[in-house]
Amino acid sequence: MKHIHPVFDQILGREDKERMLKQRGCVLWFTGLSGSGKTTIARHVEQELAGKGVLTQVLDGDNIRTGINNNLGFGEEDRVENIRRIAEVTKLFVHCGIVTLNCFISPTREMRQMAKDIVGADDFVEVFVDTSLYECEARDVKGLYKKARAGEIPNFTGIHEPFESPLDPDVHIVTEQQCVSECVSSVISFVIPRIF
Template sequence: MEHIHPVFDQILNRADKERMLGQRGCTLWLTGLSGSGKTTLARHAEKELAAQGFLTQVLDGDNIRTGINNNLGFGEEDRRENIRRIAEVTKLFVQCGVVTMNSFISPSQEMRDMARDIIGPEDFLEVFVDAPLEVCEERDVKGMYKKARAGQIPNFTGISAPYDAPEKPDIHVRTDGRSIEECVKQVIDFVMPRIKV
């Protein structure tokens, strides 16, 4: 590390970029079981924010795992490294004033706390996207739960690996029995005071 010389003090700072964009950056870290509605909620919230003139970036588990993290598996250490890398990338977006929506199971509180520490507590908004396991299994368009229950997918969160539900999320979005429009409105109403200049 002795030959590394960061130049953060020599480049445009966050305040300059946020002034250019007319918004404040932050991350909405969507956590929940597979099938709870994280990606759907992020996609719809992104469209709504874009329609209101906000620059956003959605980071989604499947997309990240086919790109920057395609060398990682699903064991405990690789899952932790997956979240660490995502948090570092997210921090770069947030420092540019971008509203970043992260859609990752991030199954343990320890992983989410690590992401919060990397990004910065003031920029990290934990969104618990909550649906009962049986609802998530009913929504399972990819057939992942069925494979996990058949033992074909090891370490599957909610079946053969644990999920620590957030005890004190910044926002708790129940997606069962509610429309996507209602869920998106809850998220937008929550985040708007944080990002609006």
């Protein structure tokens, strides 16, 4: 590490970039089971924020897994590394004043706490997309639960691996009781004061 010389003190700072964008960066970290509706809700939140002139970036599990994290598997160590890398990338976006919408199962409280520590507690909004396993399996738009039940996908969260629900999320969405527009409104009303 002695040969690494960061130049953070020589480049434009976060305040400069946020002033240019007229917004404050933060991350909305959507967590929940596969098929819970994380990406669907995030896409609608992105559209709402765009209508208010907010610059955003959506980071989705499938997209990240085919790009920056395509060398990682689904064992415990690789899952932790997946979230660590995502959090580091997110921190860069947030420090540029961009509102980042992250859609990752991130199944354990420890993983989510690690992400929060990396990004910074003041910039981290935990959004729990609370959908029962029964409902996620009924939706199963990607056919993943069926494959997991058949033994074709090992280490699948909700089937073989536990999902630890957040104890005190900033926004708690119960998709079986709220329509998409209500879910989006809950997120928007919480985050707007943080952005402007």
